[in-house]
Amino acid sequence: MAEQKKLVSEITSMDVDFAQWYTDIVKKAEMIDYSSVKGCVIMRPYAQALWENIQHTLDGMFKATGHENVAMPIFIPESLLQKEKDHVEGFAPEVAWVTHGGTEKLEERLCVRPTSETLFCEHYAKTVRSWRDLPKLYNQWCSVVRWEKTTRPFLRSREFWWQEGHTVHATAEEAMEETLRMLNIYATFCEEYLAIPVLKGEKTEKERFAGAEKTYTIEAMMHDGKALQSGTSHYFGNGFAKAFDMQYTDKNNTLQYMEQTSWGVSTRLIGAIIMTHGDNEGLVLPPRIAPTQLVVIPVASHKPGVTEKAQELLEQIKASGIRAKIDLSENSPGWKFAEYEMKGVPLRLEVGPRDIEAGQCVLVRRDSREKTVVKFEELNTVIPRLSEEIQQALFDKALKNREEHTYTAKSLDEMKEIMKEHVGFVKSMWCGDLACEEKVKEETGMPSRCMPFEQETISDVCPVCGKPAHKMIVWGIAY
Amino acid sequence: MAEQKKLVSEITSMDVDFAQWYTDIVKKAEMIDYSSVKGCVIMRPYAQALWENIQHTLDGMFKATGHENVAMPIFIPESLLQKEKDHVEGFAPEVAWVTHGGTEKLEERLCVRPTSETLFCEHYAKTVRSWRDLPKLYNQWCSVVRWEKTTRPFLRSREFWWQEGHTVHATAEEAMEETLRMLNIYATFCEEYLAIPVLKGEKTEKERFAGAEKTYTIEAMMHDGKALQSGTSHYFGNGFAKAFDMQYTDKNNTLQYMEQTSWGVSTRLIGAIIMTHGDNEGLVLPPRIAPTQLVVIPVASHKPGVTEKAQELLEQIKASGIRAKIDLSENSPGWKFAEYEMKGVPLRLEVGPRDIEAGQCVLVRRDSREKTVVKFEELNTVIPRLSEEIQQALFDKALKNREEHTYTAKSLDEMKEIMKEHVGFVKSMWCGDLACEEKVKEETGMPSRCMPFEQETISDVCPVCGKPAHKMIVWGIAY
Numbered sequence: 001m002a003e004q005k006k007l008v009s010e011i012t013s014m015d016v017d018f019a020q021w022y023t024d025i026v027k028k029a030e031m032i033d034y035s036s037v038k039g040c041v042i043m044r045p046y047a048q049a050l051w052e053n054i055q056h057t058l059d060g061m062f063k064a065t066g067h068e069n070v071a072m073p074i075f076i077p078e079s080l081l082q083k084e085k086d087h088v089e090g091f092a093p094e095v096a097w098v099t100h101g102g103t104e105k106l107e108e109r110l111c112v113r114p115t116s117e118t119l120f121c122e123h124y125a126k127t128v129r130s131w132r133d134l135p136k137l138y139n140q141w142c143s144v145v146r147w148e149k150t151t152r153p154f155l156r157s158r159e160f161w162w163q164e165g166h167t168v169h170a171t172a173e174e175a176m177e178e179t180l181r182m183l184n185i186y187a188t189f190c191e192e193y194l195a196i197p198v199l200k201g202e203k204t205e206k207e208r209f210a211g212a213e214k215t216y217t218i219e220a221m222m223h224d225g226k227a228l229q230s231g232t233s234h235y236f237g238n239g240f241a242k243a244f245d246m247q248y249t250d251k252n253n254t255l256q257y258m259e260q261t262s263w264g265v266s267t268r269l270i271g272a273i274i275m276t277h278g279d280n281e282g283l284v285l286p287p288r289i290a291p292t293q294l295v296v297i298p299v300a301s302h303k304p305g306v307t308e309k310a311q312e313l314l315e316q317i318k319a320s321g322i323r324a325k326i327d328l329s330e331n332s333p334g335w336k337f338a339e340y341e342m343k344g345v346p347l348r349l350e351v352g353p354r355d356i357e358a359g360q361c362v363l364v365r366r367d368s369r370e371k372t373v374v375k376f377e378e379l380n381t382v383i384p385r386l387s388e389e390i391q392q393a394l395f396d397k398a399l400k401n402r403e404e405h406t407y408t409a410k411s412l413d414e415m416k417e418i419m420k421e422h423v424g425f426v427k428s429m430w431c432g433d434l435a436c437e438e439k440v441k442e443e444t445g446m447p448s449r450c451m452p453f454e455q456e457t458i459s460d461v462c463p464v465c466g467k468p469a470h471k472m473i474v475w476g477i478a479y
Numbered sequence: 480m481a482e483q484k485k486l487v488s489e490i491t492s493m494d495v496d497f498a499q500w501y502t503d504i505v506k507k508a509e510m511i512d513y514s515s516v517k518g519c520v521i522m523r524p525y526a527q528a529l530w531e532n533i534q535h536t537l538d539g540m541f542k543a544t545g546h547e548n549v550a551m552p553i554f555i556p557e558s559l560l561q562k563e564k565d566h567v568e569g570f571a572p573e574v575a576w577v578t579h580g581g582t583e584k585l586e587e588r589l590c591v592r593p594t595s596e597t598l599f600c601e602h603y604a605k606t607v608r609s610w611r612d613l614p615k616l617y618n619q620w621c622s623v624v625r626w627e628k629t630t631r632p633f634l635r636s637r638e639f640w641w642q643e644g645h646t647v648h649a650t651a652e653e654a655m656e657e658t659l660r661m662l663n664i665y666a667t668f669c670e671e672y673l674a675i676p677v678l679k680g681e682k683t684e685k686e687r688f689a690g691a692e693k694t695y696t697i698e699a700m701m702h703d704g705k706a707l708q709s710g711t712s713h714y715f716g717n718g719f720a721k722a723f724d725m726q727y728t729d730k731n732n733t734l735q736y737m738e739q740t741s742w743g744v745s746t747r748l749i750g751a752i753i754m755t756h757g758d759n760e761g762l763v764l765p766p767r768i769a770p771t772q773l774v775v776i777p778v779a780s781h782k783p784g785v786t787e788k789a790q791e792l793l794e795q796i797k798a799s800g801i802r803a804k805i806d807l808s809e810n811s812p813g814w815k816f817a818e819y820e821m822k823g824v825p826l827r828l829e830v831g832p833r834d835i836e837a838g839q840c841v842l843v844r845r846d847s848r849e850k851t852v853v854k855f856e857e858l859n860t861v862i863p864r865l866s867e868e869i870q871q872a873l874f875d876k877a878l879k880n881r882e883e884h885t886y887t888a889k890s891l892d893e894m895k896e897i898m899k900e901h902v903g904f905v906k907s908m909w910c911g912d913l914a915c916e917e918k919v920k921e922e923t924g925m926p927s928r929c930m931p932f933e934q935e936t937i938s939d940v941c942p943v944c945g946k947p948a949h950k951m952i953v954w955g956i957a958y
Binding site: 033036037040041042044045069070072073074075076093094096097098099101102110112119122123127138143145159161 | 514516523547548549552598606
């Protein structure tokens, strides 16, 4: 137990310093290593396995809705990036520029893609001719580069991994339908797989993606009350189509501009999992997405038959479709308990000589530490049931945290009062004016998160200017 | 049938111009599109789906042998690339350099990774402490950039997609075992999934990877007799370990250098599939790797019940685990036949009104055009059988092509004679001297491919210098 204490004491308490707690977790749970490339991280096997589970599930959801994967070049010529005015203004200040190939200076600079709208536009302009070719529903999994000044693993780094969907459609209606379909897929995925409740809503004009007509978002609340924008889906109308001359012939043989969308989620979701479910002992992973769902730890494994029984149980559990592993290392059981708590493995199975005599073992939940004595023959029914209970409990706890840190304000003063004592979501009405949005940010430090699809009437007027307001908006400090 | 002829006539005959035939295929089968980034290509959905099948299968083989995936940064600082002398000499002339982040000039140039040895070395130097941490068996799937002068889709491009395995071990024996294990996995994969026979062997010192002590290769022969290096596995010894100070404490508490390997295959394998199996009608894909294994084409689909029956058959076939699709577009059956032949779909199922009356349909093999009439109730047994027959037939045909284009030479003159009339593999003895290897290349245009594991004795002497020679080597012009 000495070792266990030592290990856990290496994590800063989340109540003392949440940012340091987060950094400790990503290092100690072996998710991230820093490289000599400033602002770029190494995704170690444990983070990569988590990301692959996310990819696998989302990719299945994309393909089930008719999307196909492609791979676009990593580079964008400067002239191509500049074709859409708002887009280049949004991204040019934060791109990495390639100026030399080998020893030769390039005739034109290339940027390492910060996002790939321009490449998809160029491709669609060339390959889509007629209404018969529409819609095109493409996605790619890749990494992108944005030259951020301050970085934090998973949340903001110079390189990050993501998927970017880019679709073109014959009509605005279809494109809008797609934009919302993908937002809903993101929300479903976050809630059902990551156990993270999300607010769905529309971004204000100020917070829109560079070049979009509408940006929709899912906003999650972290344990400390701060928001994390966890996925976005954009409706472009035909703005890019006009800039890139993306036309098709409709059923009446008339040239029309395509209607377009894009949508993405990134390795940021790993940050969301850590900060939503983690505790002072380390990670807490939702069973549906955990690389290892259960770890078998033999106790007093030097006693005859213990290791053999533990391995037999492992095989039985794996055969039932659970992602399970066993730790047969020479470390003490106490060390192992702490290690897999740190790693957030949802269930631990302990089995020792006396358990074996009684034909049973002990299952320990990572989230609640609750112990259940289970007969060997009941493992295959109890493990899935406990896993589902953990999944639900994590969601419920996160939802409760969000509800406890969601506030309502009818005036700017009220918002300022709330901000003095709390961190969380603040709901208020909003007249729709940029000036009022900026004033709130200036006075409270909170940018707008979104105008939620689920609206409530808090008052009749804008808390800033006092003019009539019909929209509810949510404010919050974000990562 | 007019449309069919038109479509097929768009492909240059492979006997007239093999290079143009290849370019036609990658364009017309919608595998590749060019972007405005010179030397970089777009992998369209069909190529990407093929690559994902390759990835999925290989990734499973890697994980079954204990490997874990990671993601390393896309950039390498210039000083890090320079740490291993041979390595930097090999790669520095062909890397893309990032010099600016946003508007700021970087203090140190970063290259876009051409390969990631240096990043893995740095990570292992930091994270591996003791023999208990070894071996580390890491792999990553990513794209890399090499500033090639002349490019060709899949075979040589400025960006390509690949996997790179990088492992460290306690002993030279273990590292060598790993090097050969991975070469064997590549060979098994190529032969069993891609139906491509490969020569396994060791590269000469001249052809070794920059920084490796040994490089092993699998060499495939394309339809035109040229070689394609299809995968390599490198044994590094402790050369990088010394340059990067990668040490661990062994069981006797003594500091030791790690022993290292790396190995990779790339989207080049797609080029290998095209040039090994393709014909004048287009792609021919091996069933085990084909994105679509069978396409259902209703004939006279305006007749009542035809479309319904075709869809029913599709569902039945998909339910049996076959990757199948249906074409219900308004194009003529003739157009569709040509289209899916072009795409290389291994089996076509034709079903029309008279077939339905007779309770049967027609299966047409892409490779041989052979037609089989099959009762509906027998489809689930006949389709897998035919698929396996196609898989085997493609392998046999490729092996026959290789055997027919493999020559034996006892003298340099004999080699030159062969080269005048044929393109293929030329086997000879070799004394091991670089001068003789260079002389063969100079006089015949053929670099060495490898010293095959399966050796034969062709004569007692080197065909160039006449000195005693105990090694058989294979020469060949390569892509």
